[in-house]
Amino acid sequence: MNHSRLSSIKRKADDLAKLSMNQHLRLAVTGLSGAGKTAFITSLVNQLLMGAENHQLPLWQLAREHRFLGAKRIPQPHLHLASFDYQGGIDALQSQPPCWPSPTHGVSEIRLKLRYTPQSLFWRKLNHSATLNLDIVDYPGEWLLDLPLLNMNYAQWCEHIALSLKDSRKAQLAEHWQSLAQQLDIQQSANELQIADIAKAYTEYLHQCKRELGMHHIQPGRFVLPGELAGAPVLAFFPISPALAAAKTNNKDSTLTLLNQRFEYYKEHVVKQFYQQHFVKFDRQIVLVDCLTPLNSGHDSFSDMQLAVNQILHSFNYGQSGILRRLFSPNIDKLLFAATKADHVTPEQHSHLVSLLSEVVAEGKRHVKFEGINTSTVALASIKATQTGKAQLNGESINALKGILQSDANNQQPTTLFPGEVPSSLPKQNFWQQQGFEFSPFQPPQANPYSALPHIRIDQAIEFLLGDKFK
Ligand SMILES: Nc1nc2c(ncn2[C@@H]2O[C@H](COP(=O)(O)OP(=O)(O)OP(=O)(O)O)[C@@H](O)[C@H]2O)c(=O)[nH]1
Numbered sequence: 017m018n019h020s021r022l023s024s025i026k027r028k029a030d031d032l033a034k035l036s037m038n039q040h041l042r043l044a045v046t047g048l049s050g051a052g053k054t055a056f057i058t059s060l061v062n063q064l065l066m067g068a069e070n071h072q073l074p075l076w077q078l079a080r081e082h083r084f085l086g087a088k089r090i091p092q093p094h095l096h097l098a099s100f101d102y103q104g105g106i107d108a109l110q111s112q113p114p115c116w117p118s119p120t121h122g123v124s125e126i127r128l129k130l131r132y133t134p135q136s137l138f139w140r141k142l143n144h145s146a147t148l149n150l151d152i153v154d155y156p157g158e159w160l161l162d163l164p165l166l167n168m169n170y171a172q173w174c175e176h177i178a179l180s181l182k183d184s185r186k187a188q189l190a191e192h193w194q195s196l197a198q199q200l201d202i203q204q205s206a207n208e209l210q211i212a213d214i215a216k217a218y219t220e221y222l223h224q225c226k227r228e229l230g231m232h233h234i235q236p237g238r239f240v241l242p243g244e245l246a247g248a249p250v251l252a253f254f255p256i257s258p259a260l261a262a263a264k265t266n267n268k269d270s271t272l273t274l275l276n277q278r279f280e281y282y283k284e285h286v287v288k289q290f291y292q293q294h295f296v297k298f299d300r301q302i303v304l305v306d307c308l309t310p311l312n313s314g315h316d317s318f319s320d321m322q323l324a325v326n327q328i329l330h331s332f333n334y335g336q337s338g339i340l341r342r343l344f345s346p347n348i349d350k351l352l353f354a355a356t357k358a359d360h361v362t363p364e365q366h367s368h369l370v371s372l373l374s375e376v377v378a379e380g381k382r383h384v385k386f387e388g389i390n391t392s393t394v395a396l397a398s399i400k401a402t403q404t405g406k407a408q409l410n411g412e413s414i415n416a417l418k419g420i421l422q423s424d425a426n427n428q429q430p431t432t433l434f435p436g437e438v439p440s441s442l443p444k445q446n447f448w449q450q451q452g453f454e455f456s457p458f459q460p461p462q463a464n465p466y467s468a469l470p471h472i473r474i475d476q477a478i479e480f481l482l483g484d485k486f487k
């Protein structure tokens with residue numbers, strides 16, 4: 017074979033290599049508020065940016081085989097989306113004393129370029145490194161709680177809310193907005209100011225359910241996490257008595273017409289739009305679940321969290337909610353369930369946390385798997401705030417945790433404690449009577465610019481979510 021023919025073959029092989037060695041993946045991170053999304057993304061980005069020098073990732077095959085060459089932050093693809101505030105999170109963790117990154121309220125994204133040596137001998141012989149452009153998207157799980165609204169009209173939604181008020185604690189909190197709503201003549205022409213006031217009272221009721229009852233299952237989700245919609249008329253509606261909502265109205269300016277219109281507008285332009293603009297573009301998903309805070313808060317909070325998480329999983333159940341497949345054709349092929357904040361329990365309890373989470377998501381997971389989505393479950397700590405040690409209890413040496421409690425931020429004195437046992441299955445009545453679990457928030461560790469953040473099993477999450485892309 018002559019020289020020019022050889023170099024033309026080599027050029028073609030090079031072009032082919034470039035094509036197949038530049039991949040792209042969109043990883044979505046969700047969970048209810050406070051589940052640990054921001055901490056997870058901050059730590060994940062930090063672990064990747066630390067590159068080949070990061071020796072804390074033994075469960076990630078690519079790093080273990082020394083084929084991970086490094087990562088770089090590059091401009092995000094969607095200019096209209098908020099950027100994930102990685103630097104803000106790192107600054108908070110590096111401050112003195114360190115603090116957790118601030119809560120977030122909407123969608124944000126960050127793009128990293130990962131470079132690695134491919135596994136295949138063929139590509140290695142061509143001396144090629146490969147790249148994966150990784151987009152990481154943070155979005156509130158609460159937004160997925162709105163999916164069932166797509167199958168309801170306004171009157172059906174009012175019926176649904178009326179049923180939820182059978183819970184006497186909710187009914188008590190609902191008294192204020194209900195009494196305001198009862199004063200409305202819904203057949204009369206709408207008074208915008210009055211409607212805005214009642215919508216405000218309804219929104220405050222939802223916030224109270226979250227704050228005072230520890231509830232997560234809030235509808236409509238955007239009322240408590242409005243993002244850029246704060247103050248917009250699309251959020252100025254509320255449920256009324258189901259019988260009144262089902263009535264006919266001939267007045268096109270009536271309150272009833274307006275409430276119906278806003279409900280439909282919310283479905284079309286808020287709920288559907290999120291699925292169309294964001295959800296369909298996700299390739300991989302991690303659902304973060306904080307099982308520990310609801311264990312502390314009690315039976316009702318735990319059941320509500322379980323309900324909300326399973327409701328979130330309906331969005332990955334394309335077949336059953338035919339509307340999803342019809343409207344959005346989602347692409348997610350791998351979904352990881354992660355029990356967060358595992359550094360709040362001693363290591364021998366981590367397997368309990370995994371089996372507890374498996375039971376919490378059991379119903380939703382069955383449907384997700386039926387769709388052919390590959391799933392796995394892990395217990396992790398995105399940012400490990402405790403050390404494991406020994407303590408004496410009744411003359412016996414037991415595993416304990418050592419860390420600075422958030423409540424000791426002023427004196428910076430570490431505390432050694434045994435937080436109790438995490439149940440390995442859904443807690444029974446006697447668990448709630450004994451309240452065997454005492455969970456206290458810890459201050460994060462002091463971060464420094466030269467080493468990656470300490471974590472527990474974030475490398476296992478990377479392996480599951482991205483591992484197959486580095487062949
Ligand atoms: N000990 C420990 N605490 C954690 C960890 N991850 C999160 N936390 C705690 O949980 C809180 C909430 O974490 P975030 O990452 O802000 O949760 P989020 O899901 O982004 O919450 P929103 O932005 O409000 O939706 C933090 O402020 C920490 O107190 C972890 O890995 N270890």
Ligand SMILES: [Mg+2]
Binds near residue numbers: 055118121
């Ligand atoms: Mg957040």
